[in-house]
Amino acid sequence: GMDAQLIDIPPCIKVMAAGAVTTGALYFAYKSLRKAVKSDARRLREEEFSLEEGAVCLNHGSYGTVPKCIGKVQQELREEIERHPDRWFRRTAIAKFKESVEAVAQLIKAPPTCVAMVENATSGTNAVLASLQLGPGDVVMTTDWSYQAVKNTTDYICERRGAKQFRIRLDFPVESEDALVAQFEAELAKQPNIKICVLDHITSPSAVLMPVKRLIAILHSHNIRVFVDGAHAPGQVDLDMLDLDADYYTGNMHKWCFTPRGSAFLYVCEKYVDEVMPCYISWGWKLPFSRRFQQLGTCDQSAMFTVRESLRFIDEKLGGQKAMQARNREIAEAAADLIAAKWGTERLAIPAHMQANNMRLIRLPLDGLCSDPDALMLDIYDQFNVIACTFGIGGVHYCRISVNVYNEPHEYEYLADCVLKLKQQLQLQQRT
8 A cells, every 4th residue: 555645556556566476467567667656756856856867876775865855954054053153052953953862762762861863873883882891701792694884893892892703694595584583592592691782673785674573582581682783774664662672773864764964863771871972972971861972072963953854854745654665665576576587586585574675685697797796886887877786695696776765667677677788798708
């Protein structure tokens, strides 16, 4: 079910795009979906975003993009700073920070006293891990699906504190959620003295929606604290901090909630809220939790102060979170199936309910032709002006597509054709 005001897609097309159908039928559904969605997505792109004409942007998950109206809000805030800097930093910024904290707290269903605004998920991660009293004999647990920047942080903290790193190896295919949970339980039995476990809510770049609630309950039963890296979750997942029961949680607002970059949140449960300090100590040292992260010296926090307007943009322009998620999920499903059919490959082998809402992975059809999937991403961009994330998992090369409200189905068909053209070029180079 999608918001009728957002997109009018015939019911037969909805069924065909969402269900298991033949390649021919799916392609027909895809073409019909393209006609139904194009005008709305094109209108949103032209009226609400500043994306370069002709650029095919299928990698929203990396950096996000800012609607024009939200960019205008931030610019107005910056102009307000310059009209009276003293008033801004001594009064206005404090009030604006509080407003954003309250907006995020409502979004993630958490007490405002347990929420702070931070620059990005990396800042939130470092604040939590640096605040832990780790020492020799303590163990920090992560997985090999963790984001590389987070792995770097845990490696650094453990090295500095003399703690031990314990990294679980998770492999594809994922047969079931139960199998994944069972693997965690088996690994926990092997390793004592785990102080904290760092879990992804949505893994990056592999876009797996982890069963974090189940894993948190298991970890807590072993008296292990849990930090959830939810960098990709806000806007893709309906969040409820009290129900989730994580000890710590950080999420970006700039990826899928349309704020300018430099806007994220950190949640800390009430039990540990007095322990966590910002990455650097400043005027807010002995203030309540949220204020510690606001009083960090003279800096521009205007991106954080657009949260209310960004959430209002989703409600008023996109029909709300649920309508936005439903639209993106439907396009992602159809696009991933179409690309896989064109390439003669398959999607990443995970259960359907463990797929991130707005992202899909499809194996690239370049076996034996490409040794550097990271460079491939820029090769595709340089030749065809289309950007999508490419990388390797266990020696297999994948393409990750992102879907957002300004994307049209034909853009994914274009990506598929571009990769096939590149394949022809690489095959010709091999023969010569």
